[in-house]
Amino acid sequence: xxxxxxxxxxxxxxxxxxxxxxxxxxxxxxxxxxxxxxxxxxxxxxxxxxxxxxxxxxxxxxxxxxxxxxxxxxxxxxxxxxxxxxxxxxxxxxxxxxxxxxxxxxxxxxxxxxxxxxxxxxxxxxxxxxxxxxxxxxxxxxxxxxxxxxxxxxxxxxxxxxxxxxxxxxxxxxxxxxxxxxxxxxxxxxxxxxxxxxxxxxxxxxxxxxxxxxxxxxxxxx
Amino acid sequence: xxxxxxxxxxxxxxxxxxxxxxxxxxxxxxxxxxxxxxxxxxxxxxxxxxxxxxxxxxxxxxxxxxxxxxxxxxxxxxxxxxxxxxxxxxxxxxxxxxxxxxxxxxxxxxxxxxxxxxxxxxxxxxxxxxxxxxxxxxxxxxxxxxxxxxxxxxxxxxxxxxxxxxxxxxxxxxxxxxxxxxxxxxxxxxxxxxxxxxxxxxxxxxxxxxxxxxxxxxxxxxxxxxxxxxxxxxxxxxxxxxxxxxxxxxxxxxxxxxxxxxxxxxxxxxxxxxxxxxxxxxxxxxxxxxxx
Numbered sequence: 001x002x003x004x005x006x007x008x009x010x011x012x013x014x015x016x017x018x019x020x021x022x023x024x025x026x027x028x029x030x031x032x033x034x035x036x037x038x039x040x041x042x043x044x045x046x047x048x049x050x051x052x053x054x055x056x057x058x059x060x061x062x063x064x065x066x067x068x069x070x071x072x073x074x075x076x077x078x079x080x081x082x083x084x085x086x087x088x089x090x091x092x093x094x095x096x097x098x099x100x101x102x103x104x105x106x107x108x109x110x111x112x113x114x115x116x117x118x119x120x121x122x123x124x125x126x127x128x129x130x131x132x133x134x135x136x137x138x139x140x141x142x143x144x145x146x147x148x149x150x151x152x153x154x155x156x157x158x159x160x161x162x163x164x165x166x167x168x169x170x171x172x173x174x175x176x177x178x179x180x181x182x183x184x185x186x187x188x189x190x191x192x193x194x195x196x197x198x199x200x201x202x203x204x205x206x207x208x209x210x211x212x213x214x215x216x217x218x219x220x221x222x
Numbered sequence: 223x224x225x226x227x228x229x230x231x232x233x234x235x236x237x238x239x240x241x242x243x244x245x246x247x248x249x250x251x252x253x254x255x256x257x258x259x260x261x262x263x264x265x266x267x268x269x270x271x272x273x274x275x276x277x278x279x280x281x282x283x284x285x286x287x288x289x290x291x292x293x294x295x296x297x298x299x300x301x302x303x304x305x306x307x308x309x310x311x312x313x314x315x316x317x318x319x320x321x322x323x324x325x326x327x328x329x330x331x332x333x334x335x336x337x338x339x340x341x342x343x344x345x346x347x348x349x350x351x352x353x354x355x356x357x358x359x360x361x362x363x364x365x366x367x368x369x370x371x372x373x374x375x376x377x378x379x380x381x382x383x384x385x386x387x388x389x390x391x392x393x394x395x396x397x398x399x400x401x402x403x404x405x406x407x408x409x410x411x412x413x414x415x416x417x418x419x420x421x422x423x424x425x426x427x428x429x430x431x432x433x434x435x436x437x438x439x440x441x442x443x444x445x446x447x448x449x450x451x452x453x454x455x456x457x458x459x460x461x462x463x464x465x466x467x468x469x470x471x472x473x474x475x476x477x478x479x480x481x482x483x484x485x486x487x488x489x490x491x492x493x494x495x496x497x498x499x500x501x502x503x504x505x506x507x508x509x510x511x512x513x514x
Binding site: 033034035054055056057059060064065067071073074075076080081083084085087088089090091093133134136137 | 388391392394395398399401402403404405406407408409410
């Protein structure tokens with residue numbers, strides 16, 4: 001459920017979304033990516049209204065996402081998974097597509113697993129593949145749904161670095177994550193949601209402080 | 223020698239079943255649709271070739287090439303008009319829709335072509351009657367070899383299409399998870415339409431072979447569907463090479479059964495199908511039931 005959510009995302013801006021389970025964070029991502037149609041309201045992209053466009057269309061325009069529970073194409077190799085993203089959503093052909101895939105696999109540390117069937121990957125590797133497949137689309141907007149959970153400190157640092165470099169290349173990043181200290185290393189704005197509404201929004205420090213106040217008043221809900 | 227003969231005949235017959243089953247396998251694999259009109263689509267293909275042969279006098283093989291664009295277009299239309307709408311409303315609706323389509327095709331063929339039994343065997347020329355005499359007791363029919371070679375080429379080409387081309391990757395991705403495929407930019411409507419067009423085209427090839435190697439009439443479809451369905455199930459649903467092997471196994475079972483007694487032909491095929499069903503899908507449940 002979403003209720004009167006209004007959110008804008010600038011080029012090269014990274015925004016984090018926090019909030020308790022059931023706050024509507026993933027629903028928001030579904031509406032933005034086109035997996036769900038809103039009952040009312042609009043989704044705009046670069047001055048265009050894309051509310052009526054399907055998910056495939058929006059992906060080709062440059063909106064890519066990852067799933068909280070990874071959904072790789074398990075019967076295909078890691079490379080083929082990424083290649084599908086590059087050729088379908090990214091509209092790359094031939095050698096260009098292959099080069100792009102190799103870059104993305106390198107960026108997500110999947111090169112050594114490129115020929116493995118996605119079926120044989122563990123959860124964390126599947127999360128990396130989820131990110132790789134989204135990156136292969138060469139998105140201008142990247143919607144990340146809890147890709148940081150369960151990582152070691154070193155992996156977390158690498159993930160933060162990867163997302164920060166994407167942001168610095170001008171990609172707009174909207175990142176849902178429970179691990180707030182991880183988010184605030186990358187995002188310049190933090191949005192706190194509860195029960196389908198945005199209850200706090202602004203610079204990370206201010207929102208974290210405000211969220212603590214809200215928690216104190218309403219009792220620890222997260 | 224006669225057993226060797228029966229095995230050879232079984233392989234040739236099986237290759238024919240594999241071609242018939244190929245489209246059914248594609249549609250199930252990509253869309254999880256069991257197309258109950260598949261046999262009728264094959265027979266429709268045979269009639270389209272028949273009309274072209276009657277009108278122009280060309281060889282059925284050339285006529286098939288002419289008919290191919292028509293069948294591909296029909297496949298697209300079938301998906302866009304009937305299947306796409308029914309796919310949205312659960313798994314039972316496509317089954318009912320294709321069952322209805324089966325009846326419609328049969329009756330349209332009856333009205334248009336009368337219930338007469340037809341064959342394109344004579345029009346195909348020497349290929350239907352010629353054979354290679356290997357030894358005195360063993361001869362290999364040219365048509366059988368042609369069908370086997372074409373079957374292997376069709377399955378090989380499909381394998382290459384699925385593993386090497388962009389459209390093939392997109393088809394495999396959609397087959398696995400159409401929602402996730404949408405989110406990496408794959409238009410599943412387009413993929414489904416292409417898969418149906420492909421399935422209808424290969425079904426028409428099956429129809430061509432049916433028309434050349436034996437006879438057909440407007441209600442031949444359901445029998446072809448049963449053999450095609452058995453081949454798909456024996457080979458494992460959704461597996462392409464499995465379908466080729468399933469077709470061969472069904473053909474072998476039928477000719478070896480006929481070798482024992484001509485009346486056993488269809489029966490042994492059905493028995494193999496049942497045995498595979500019980501072993502693969504029912505056996506586990508039976509043993510679990512008795513263990514408790």
